[in-house]
Amino acid sequence: MKLTGFESSSTVFKVVRTVTAIGLERIGLVKPGDNVARLLIAALSAESIELIDGDIIVVSQKIISKAEGSLVDLSTLTPSSKAKTMSRRTKKDARLVELIMRESSRILRASRQALVVSAKNGFVCLNAGVDKSNVNGRHVYARLPKDLDGSADHLRTDLERLTGKELSVIIGDTYSRPFRVGQVEFAIGISGLDPIVDYRGSKDLFGYELKFKYVALADEVAAAAELVMGQGSEGVPAAIVRGVTRTRRNVRSGLSKKLLLGKKLDLFRKLL
């Protein structure tokens, strides 16, 4: 591990604007029924890290799915005839296709790499978030938690109760994107902070008004967390992101919906 080099220059933190992402490496394997808040607190304690007001806790979707028992052994599924047809076309296991179909409100495209779907949570994504990585059992897959924002709310209130601090929680997942190669971590469950910073009407350096600018802060926080979390095989399923300014406290439920862009408003529609 590369050290940050800041150990001996702590005053630097006082004059510069700094955001730090700290990966929690001591969480261990998560099992159905585990209390994620308690696992996080134990991992933090093992690293002698105390949460402070404003901390954003980013957890991978996978550990929430595991803790909630959102795991499916393909051998328990009987594929529908529609799943079988799509399975032949995509060369995927028909039971996997069946599972993806159950998690989707609509299948948009089927290819050998992935099914592109509108998932039940409203987001367009690959395979409805159904994923094999870091799940034990040859035919066991994780599906997304049923209510991602609800899971985030639950984790936030648990952590706030256990620590007495004002916190936010983001459940992150790796997302494939149109137009650009590679996946990045985005926020799919959010609690405690407004996911968007609205710059409309604010002024730039020269006093001109910014007309069209919303920053998806929650997605950027998730991306920053991925830099320390990796893809799970590294065993770092959670991170603390500290020092983010521009956050606005928001404890309403269903916050990830704010990131959901309807087809009608999507400037990129019909362009691919």
Place this chain on the structure above:
Amino acid sequence: MKLTGFESSSTVFKVVRTVTAIGLERIGLVKPGDNVARLLIAALSAESIELIDGDIIVVSQKIISKAEGSLVDLSTLTPSSKAKTMSRRTKKDARLVELIMRESSRILRASRQALVVSAKNGFVCLNAGVDKSNVNGRHVYARLPKDLDGSADHLRTDLERLTGKELSVIIGDTYSRPFRVGQVEFAIGISGLDPIVDYRGSKDLFGYELKFKYVALADEVAAAAELVMGQGSEGVPAAIVRGVTRTRRNVRSGLSKKLLLGKKLDLFRKLL
């Protein structure tokens, strides 16, 4: 500014995996002809920060455009008849439309909010990166630097010469995305590090092989940097991102092309 709270627990850095983004607030206004490397070194020195091997320097596209004089006063442009037609349809200044058209290889869609184009650098984006924010002069717009990776290469080699360290440079810009609300910072010019981490063939926690996983690390670094840079009006046009692992040194030119997803490979094609 919220402090990180780590000042008194420096040993924490030794056991946790940490990535830090440090915003450089003392760069000041950048003018055509300015040497960005020297401005960065001066700003770092003013903050008593020394670069170390592996640091990634993220700069906003805007200051590179300014330093390179990539600014256009609309009053110097005569719109073509095609630009005039499109201007009526979009209710945009015909000269602005003219400028965007000159920066594009193809106009894909015109709406009142933005023109969606295939920019000359190959990326699908809004308004070909032509932007007013933080540019002085009522009718003066910045366009993208002609050769973004070239500008990044130039800045990296300058910084490496001045510091003797092995560094990377990412030029970041805010990007609107299909399917999701809000903009995030992505990498549009890259030098020194491979923008993609290829996980194919590597094993997960349980020894199963990851089949389809490329992480767009450069985009995540740009997003992390935006958390401290903001949208320019904050006067923080650059950041140091420190502690990123999984980077692979790559000093070939044209690295941002690796993030360019061809239409044929785009799983989301025809879906919007």
